[in-house]
Amino acid sequence: MSVRKFLLPVSSTASAEAALQAGLLLARMWNAHLEVLYVQSDTREIAPFAGEGLSSALIEDMMTATEREGGARAQSLQELFRAATDHAAVPVGAAHRGADEPSASFTTLTGREEMLVAHKARLADLTIVPHPLAGEDVAAAEALHAVLFDSGRPVLLAPVAPPLHIGKRIAIAWNGTANAASALASAMAFIRQGDSVCVLSSEEYCRPGPSPEDVREYISHHGVEADIARFRSVDRNIGAGLLAAAGAFGADLMVMGAYSTASRLRQLILGGITRHVLENAEICVLMNR
Known part of the structure; x- marks a missing residue:
């Protein structure tokens, strides 16, 4: 199995730059x-929430301003896209089936971002999402959760800084869960x-299920030999211990299940391993549920 199509939802130039370079690197x-x-x-969906008591003229002005801002943002993102594809020497245009070369395209849609991203992600091998802390982009976090919870497909969290390489040294965060x-x-x-x-493992992290040794045996059938590293939490934080172990291995890609030990709402409120990784990872993280 190979990877043939990536999706990269973007919402601002500040957060998109590193993710775009990661996406082109993977392409x-x-x-x-x-x-x-x-x-x-x-803007038709915005109007009903504009608030009661506002005049029709004021609502119209708000809708016009929203359209103008969206158009300007789309233009700046397209300019960033063109500059990045030129620098990476990646042809722009529709993908050719079976072509032995990379390609890229820019699509603009209108509607609810989380819904459209989830729908598009269902037919992508992997969706790359800008790091939520890059440019303090809240929309990036919403896109990430839309893919995780509504697409049935994996997501790759891009680092804050553009990566030099992805997938040379891979850390598998294993806790035995589905x-x-x-x-x-x-x-x-x-x-x-x-x-x-x-394979990174910890007694604090693991749940009932296959062991790290089972993982090593499984991937050996794919012709891959793996080491096993045991880690401990850092300051009673399993997520911090996991990232420290990935760093000690020199990983440029970490693979992990997302929100496997608690509900998303509970983790967002109380904190959790997934949330800590999302907020603190400096390398690419491939997640799935």
């Missing part, structure tokens, strides 16, 4: 197609081509 790596997606707000198994399956194309693979 070149796999001779795949990268579709960059910008979703502009539909979510971790789903992430592992989604990452096998990368794992088979990686230079080094390490």
